[in-house]
Amino acid sequence: MIRQPIMDNWIFSRLKDADVQKERWPDQGETICLPHTFAEDGKAWKGVGAYRRNVRTDPAWKVLFIEFEAVDQSCRVFIDGCEIGAHQGGYSRFRVQVPDQAIQNGRFELTVLADNRLNEHVSPHFGDFTVFGGIPRSVNLLICEDTHFDYLYYGTDGLILHTDVDEQGNGILDIEAHTVHPGPAELAVRVLDEQGKMVAFGEFDADEAIQLSVSQVRRWNGRASAHLYTITADLIDREHIADTVTLETGFRSIRVDGNGLYLNGEHLFLRGVARHQDRAGTYTAATREQIEEDFDLIDEIGANAVRLSHYQHPQAAYEQCDRRGLLCWAEIPMLKMTEDAALQENAKQQLTELILQNIHHPSVYCWGIQNEIAMFRDAPFMHEKCRELRDLAKALDSTRLSACANLYPVPPESELNGITDIVGYNCYFGWYYGDFPDFGKYLDAFHKARPQVPVGITEYGADANTALHSSKPKVKDYSEEYQALYHESVYPFLRERKWLWGVTVWNMFDFSSDRRDEGSVRGINGKGLVSYDRRIRKDAFYYYKAQWTKAPFLHICGKRYERRATETICIRAYTNCPEATLRVNGKVLGGGQQNGNGVILFENVPLTWGENRVSIACGTCSDEATFIRVEQEPESYRLLDTGEGNVLNWFLKGEMKEDCFSILDSAQTILDSPAAGSVLKEMKPGLYAALTGDTGIPLGLTLKSILSRETKDPEQILRINQALQEIRKIQSDDGRE
Numbered sequence: 231m232i233r234q235p236i237m238d239n240w241i242f243s244r245l246k247d248a249d250v251q252k253e254r255w256p257d258q259g260e261t262i263c264l265p266h267t268f269a270e271d272g273k274a275w276k277g278v279g280a281y282r283r284n285v286r287t288d289p290a291w292k293v294l295f296i297e298f299e300a301v302d303q304s305c306r307v308f309i310d311g312c313e314i315g316a317h318q319g320g321y322s323r324f325r326v327q328v329p330d331q332a333i334q335n336g337r338f339e340l341t342v343l344a345d346n347r348l349n350e351h352v353s354p355h356f357g358d359f360t361v362f363g364g365i366p367r368s369v370n371l372l373i374c375e376d377t378h379f380d381y382l383y384y385g386t387d388g389l390i391l392h393t394d395v396d397e398q399g400n401g402i403l404d405i406e407a408h409t410v411h412p413g414p415a416e417l418a419v420r421v422l423d424e425q426g427k428m429v430a431f432g433e434f435d436a437d438e439a440i441q442l443s444v445s446q447v448r449r450w451n452g453r454a455s456a457h458l459y460t461i462t463a464d465l466i467d468r469e470h471i472a473d474t475v476t477l478e479t480g481f482r483s484i485r486v487d488g489n490g491l492y493l494n495g496e497h498l499f500l501r502g503v504a505r506h507q508d509r510a511g512t513y514t515a516a517t518r519e520q521i522e523e524d525f526d527l528i529d530e531i532g533a534n535a536v537r538l539s540h541y542q543h544p545q546a547a548y549e550q551c552d553r554r555g556l557l558c559w560a561e562i563p564m565l566k567m568t569e570d571a572a573l574q575e576n577a578k579q580q581l582t583e584l585i586l587q588n589i590h591h592p593s594v595y596c597w598g599i600q601n602e603i604a605m606f607r608d609a610p611f612m613h614e615k616c617r618e619l620r621d622l623a624k625a626l627d628s629t630r631l632s633a634c635a636n637l638y639p640v641p642p643e644s645e646l647n648g649i650t651d652i653v654g655y656n657c658y659f660g661w662y663y664g665d666f667p668d669f670g671k672y673l674d675a676f677h678k679a680r681p682q683v684p685v686g687i688t689e690y691g692a693d694a695n696t697a698l699h700s701s702k703p704k705v706k707d708y709s710e711e712y713q714a715l716y717h718e719s720v721y722p723f724l725r726e727r728k729w730l731w732g733v734t735v736w737n738m739f740d741f742s743s744d745r746r747d748e749g750s751v752r753g754i755n756g757k758g759l760v761s762y763d764r765r766i767r768k769d770a771f772y773y774y775k776a777q778w779t780k781a782p783f784l785h786i787c788g789k790r791y792e793r794r795a796t797e798t799i800c801i802r803a804y805t806n807c808p809e810a811t812l813r814v815n816g817k818v819l820g821g822g823q824q825n826g827n828g829v830i831l832f833e834n835v836p837l838t839w840g841e842n843r844v845s846i847a848c849g850t851c852s853d854e855a856t857f858i859r860v861e862q863e864p865e866s867y868r869l870l871d872t873g874e875g876n877v878l879n880w881f882l883k884g885e886m887k888e889d890c891f892s893i894l895d896s897a898q899t900i901l902d903s904p905a906a907g908s909v910l911k912e913m914k915p916g917l918y919a920a921l922t923g924d925t926g927i928p929l930g931l932t933l934k935s936i937l938s939r940e941t942k943d944p945e946q947i948l949r950i951n952q953a954l955q956e957i958r959k960i961q962s963d964d965g966r967e
């Protein structure tokens with residue numbers, strides 16, 4: 231097979247609804263190169279986009295496929311105006327076959343309609359991330375002989391690899407080959423190690439089940455040694471190699487129990503970060519180099535695991551996980567489960583594609599079947615559908631774990647905790663609700679109730695806008711300092727619970743979420759440890775670097791919080807060194823000890839008017855910062871929201887009774903309390919009905935942000951807040967409301 235990219239010279243146009251119906255696409259458009267999204271000036275656009283291009287063919291070509299690495303979200307493909315294929319789901323690879331006549335004609339016109347309008351039958355139809363639409367990944371021609379691997383088999387290369395290690399330490403490779411061969415054909419399979427030495431070889435009839443063994447296999451062992459093997463399969467038709475597929479894979483065992491996760495028999499605590507695929511400028515159409523840059527940052531922080539959320543990522547991302555030894559949580563975009571049968575069929579299709587297209591990656595340790603579906607309800611039909619998805623995952627791949635990520639109000643005894651091999655909880659104590667120590671209490675209560683269930687934290691985090699600063703950081707001030715404090719305070723509760731299979735910080739990178747308007751930025755979820763453009767490592771990034779890396783380094787926090795209006799300041803450094811020395815304007819001011827949590831604090835450091843050049847050194851590493859003493863801190867350090875909802879911050883002015891309910895609580899917290907719930911029911915009956923019904927409003931959002939979208943009347947919102955402030959939160963024995 232010859233792969234020929236067709237990335238340039240596409241004509242793109244945005245269609246009006248009527249044009250889509252009539253399939254009358256405008257002749258004119260913008261000439262673009264792929265990858266491409268619908269985004270305009272950084273804003274998402276919803277609709278149908280037409281991509282058109284002329285493709286030249288050679289009439290001598292026997293079989294031709296068009297390969298789409300992804301089209302977002304639903305797609306129809308036309309050749310010379312005739313529909314020849316379609317695909318539903320914006321993240322997986324699929325291919326269509328070009329009719330013979332079009333090959334014979336020497337050219338054809340290819341049209342792709344990409345549609346990212348909300349579609350209740352295709353996941354995701356809800357989620358805290360932007361569905362940008364478009365053709366965000368590569369498109370290629372695959373030119374094949376009559377005998378070829380079956381490239382139409384769920385977008386795979388027709389070679390499904392199952393790897394395992396037997397008790398004697400031999401690698402077992404079971405291959406499921408899907409081929410198309412008009413006459414008899416054979417397969418010759420070679421296994422090469424990293425030095426290029428052939429360690430196994432076999433010849434088989436193309437349709438027989440294939441098994442090869444690699445004696446004393448070198449295991450893929452995470453960051454310690456990510457050893458990979460290369461599998462090459464030649465498809466032979468009458469002594470001629472008609473087609474070849476090459477895939478990298480690895481051999482390892484993974485097991486879990488109530489005490490954690492074991493990689494090749496050794497206990498391993500997963501120190502993970504989650505990643506969404508988008509970034510500033512290119513959005514979901516990140517290039518291979520940009521993907522590598524993301525993984526360089528993930529390496530730098532010292533993570534040993536990644537959650538590739540909430541959908542199938544480009545192949546390059548799984549390859550990075552394989553090569554760098556990062557254990558990878560792979561998942562489908564099932565974020566809102568309904569009774570719709572087509573939606574479930576689509577989930578099964580996306581799960582099949584996710585698994586079969588990625589089964590060879592040794593880094594993948596689990597297949598995630600749902601994320602927080604209980605946000606809408608926790609009903610028996612959902613358990614049934616989750617079991618179906620779990621069974622499908624197991625049937626396709628019996629050695630991998632099945633997984634799900636649950637919303638924090640899901641009680642330990644919920645059936646949602648008994649379906650998959652491992653469970654993750656998305657918990658935001660200290661951000662959307664509760665307080666830092668709640669992490670410990672919550673997890674202990676879960677472990678006590680279900681000690682056998684392997685549990686971990688799939689999400690935790692806090693938003694930070696790197697322009698906002700405070701020396702007294704508070705929840706929801708969106709300051710860089712609060713985010714750092716949050717992680718410093720929360721991670722110890724997680725780190726010490728060795729029975730967790732691990733954690734994944736939400737999120738490694740800021741990402742786009744068109745439903746958001748908060749923290750003085752529109753359209754961004756700011757929980758990243760690194761900014762959306764990847765230029766800024768926030769302070770919290772270095773907290774984890776201090777936890778997870780060994781090469782000595784030191785980072786001074788608050789560098790962007792440059793202007794200070796106090797006589798003295800507290801300077802914080804994150805480091806993996808035991809102690810360090812502080813100098814201000816060249817003068818040694820003293821030494822400091824690291825507190826066992828990667829932090830050295832220098833309190834009451836005097837500032838002189840104007841510039842104070844600070845350096846902190848320990849052994850071979852040091853860092854510098856400048857703090858400028860001023861009369862007044864700039865107003866720009868404070869949250870100054872422009873969104874309608876956030877105008878309310880000016881009204882609220884910090885006069886909130888913290889032990890009482892308020893509109894800053896999540897809708898879930900309000901509904902969980904009968905008293906607070908009834909305030910809402912009385913004052914906003916329509917919204918109450920919507921929240922308790924199945925209208926799709928995420929209950930994890932604050933009531934303030936939900937109300938702000940419902941009404942433009944801040945007075946009414948304030949009245950609701952006042953009524954909620956009359957109701958005290960009652961603490962139960964375990965500290966939860």
Ligand code: GCB
Binds near residue numbers: 358602656736757
């Ligand atoms: C969650 C969701 C994730 C959101 C995150 C947040 O629980 O799973 O998609 O982005 O919370 O930041 O609120």
